[in-house]
Amino acid sequence: MGLLRKLRFYLDSAMVVQLLIPVVFFGLFLIVPLAAVAVFPLVPGISGTTYSPLLLFQDPSMIRFTSTRPSVIIRQVVMGGENLTLIAVFGPNYGAIPNSLINSVVVTLGASIFGLVIAFVMARYDFPGKMFFRVLAMVPLLLTPFINAFVVRKMFMYDGIISYFIHRILHLSYIIYVDYLAGVMIAQVMTFWPIVYLNVYASMVQIDPSLEEQAENLGAKGFRLFRTVTLPLSLPGLAAGAAVVFIFSLEDLGAPIAFREFDMISFKIFSGLRAAITGEVPPYVASLSLLLLALAMVAFLAIKKYVSLRQYAMVVRGGRWFPRVRKPGVIGAVLIYALILPAMLFTAFPQIGVFMYSLAERWTKTFPEGLTLRYFSEMVSNPVLFTSIKNSLIYAGSALAIIVLLGISTAYVVARGRIPGLGILDVIATSPIAIPGLAIATGYFLVFSRAPFKGTLLDPFTSGPWLLLILAYAIRRSPFTIRAVYAGLQQIHEALEESAMNLGASRWRTLATIVIPLLGLSILGGALVSFVYSMAETSVSVTLGGIESSQRPITYSMYEYLYSGYVEGPNLVAVMAVFIISIQLTVIVVTNFILKQRYAFIGV
């Protein structure tokens, strides 16, 4: 009775439509596919197979108790007439499930420690060149799908620059070679640590300086101050960053492919889905996707206590007051310039390497060689690449249209609707940040290739994957826009809308004449970020995207050119990465300097 009374009052046509848009969209293209991922393996018979998720644990490629390879091999080799000690680091292989878990835990720890240290230094110290450090910390987040891990592997080959540094510069008679799981770990820490850094930094600059001053006043200083005050207060940022790293690390494909670590959950799903391009989804894929989804959700829920989803997409928020910064002492300065700077340069190297690669004639030995712009013109003239770039622009652009609609509706309903239960919609709408793209891809395969969708535009086998790609991009990248619009709405006093309605304007009219004009910049800022990350989406693109060759998106082509053995492939992929980065940089400049908003840096 009370509820009905309420609904009758609060639901007008505009509200109903605004509510239906996200409910229908997220329901059909997020909840239903994920439900399929959950239901297919658990309810035998639906899929026509009798595969049970428990079978995963009987498959030695999924889990086994002895490693199939030594973690480290040390061997004497002769190279260029010199006797050298080769240290080959591979990491163990206990099958896909333990491998993925070990990897994600190690990567999360590594990225957390590194991110925490850098965040502390950046938030609390002022030193010459700090601006450069700040920019450097962002470099690993530049979007270089597949190619950055490829470059990391080059660095860690026995003739890579790491070995070169040890052998030729330090004159030690060692060379190093990293591959498989160990390589995946290194590549992922190098890429993901800034996520922790950004979150922790945001937490730290928001700590009221007086809290630390009070503690100092009471005699705490140095590490004690950090441990007792600064760290606990930064914990929400740390928890958020660590959880995101954990999830991204689980679903990452670039590093496992580059380092040939094929026994990983993400790779198994990926290869299973690619096999499905020619037919049915192999039975274990849904089970594995369910496991991936469950792990991501656990990580996500575990930190919910600390951070609400809301903070996620706009992880970086500015501090209002001037945080406490001081000059480092002598030891501090030495550490900053002699240890931290080289470490940051090291993690930025893959992106720097991609730039060099795009301009190099070849990179077959230690360093790139020969300067050329040839590959840029080749990218444009190569019909396959050109088509995939064009496709991606169309897909991302179309996804953008959906995202804007979805962003406005969802944010508006959540911010302004007075209907109970809207909190759930809020959680659902922001959850794609934590939902592995591979689980979505699996869900799309399971749902849209059979009745009642068989033969429709949604069916990837009859119509090609273009529509599903657009929808997947829209779902996966909508949180950026939704959060931006939501933040914008919170800046608009509700009375501005109420006074319009009070003067006789319907909710539709109020939306059109008051809300949207006032939200313009927020919508634009969020949409630009969504667009960039749609262009760089990989999980769905390299699985569903491969079904119809004329509809392939750019990231699919990047994967293919990198690993199909085509000699000039990597050069062309580097050029494509530079193309994506240039779009990303444009967006960063526009959002930060023209729209004066914070660019949301997370999205991988």
Place this chain on the structure above:
Amino acid sequence: MVKVVLKDVTKKFGRVVAVNKVSLEVEGGELFTILGPSGCGKTTTLRIVAGFEFPDEGRVMFDDVDVTFRKPYERGTAMVFQNYALWPHMTVFDNIAYGLKVKKLPKSEVRERVMGVIELVGLKGLEDRYPLQLSGGQQQRVALARALVVEPKVLLLDEPLSNLDAKLRVKMREEIRRLQKRLGITTIYVTHDQEEAMSLSDRIAIMNDGKVVQVGHPREIYMSPGNLFVATFIGRSTALMGRVVEVSGENVKLDVGDGVVIKGRLARGYELRTNDEAIAIMRPEDFDLDKPKAEANELSGIVDLTMFIGAFNQVKIRLSNQSFKAYLDPDIEVRSGTEMTVYIRVDDVIIFPRRGWEEIEFEAVA
């Protein structure tokens, strides 16, 4: 002229009962004020009338039409928000014209009426400015003009003057009163400033804690407060506690300690018996140094504290174990520690049962 009726309206926010069974009748053309301390539910009541909030229980009627379920944009009310809520992306002209454009009036008429109201509120020449380029007082007038121009059935004002300085507040107050009478619009005015309420209103509803505790003309509310809350909230007041020694009809005698007896009148609607605990509420400005002609109490005590306020001298006089406040002629010098005698007419002393006193914490009583 529309009559606005609220019938047993209740609105809860979670556990907070913001509005509790409120019933009001606002006559057509009347300027009706809702007055009460912060957080008592004034804004919520107004928003229910405007249709921004939906009551959990009860009904809202305009004349005899039930509008409880009507959307805000179907009610024909016009509200002036506390923060004005001017649209920053529209000029003064566009802000004011908005309601008329919504009604799809012809352009020429929109222009004519907007210019008319701009003239009326004294904003001529500012029509192309944006709200951020206006002073607080000008913004307030734009908000008022925007509400008036649509010729609303009901005008709703939520503390429209609270952001202005004291002088401007008085000036705008008079202007609102004048405009309202001239246009004859039923108006509900919300404020927590009792001077504003007194000077402006045809009638006042006093709210406390979500409930309407008294409705009446300003004079009536001031002269015969219906309960302790109103007695202490309206005007300044001072109190003496005691025990009833005699009740005869309206007249009550109260022993306030050490045999000092105060005579006063029983508050309307209450009952007292001998030996009941009671409280005498008096207004400090009603005390006199000379014995008045009418029947009066004579109170003698030691001056505890004097404070020169300007228009009067505030004196705190101690009886045996409690004290009261009196405002005296500033020309007469009073020294702390001296004994002094003051008079107050029996009619100016209102006696309430003491029950409920502890819940009223109001600094005016001390």
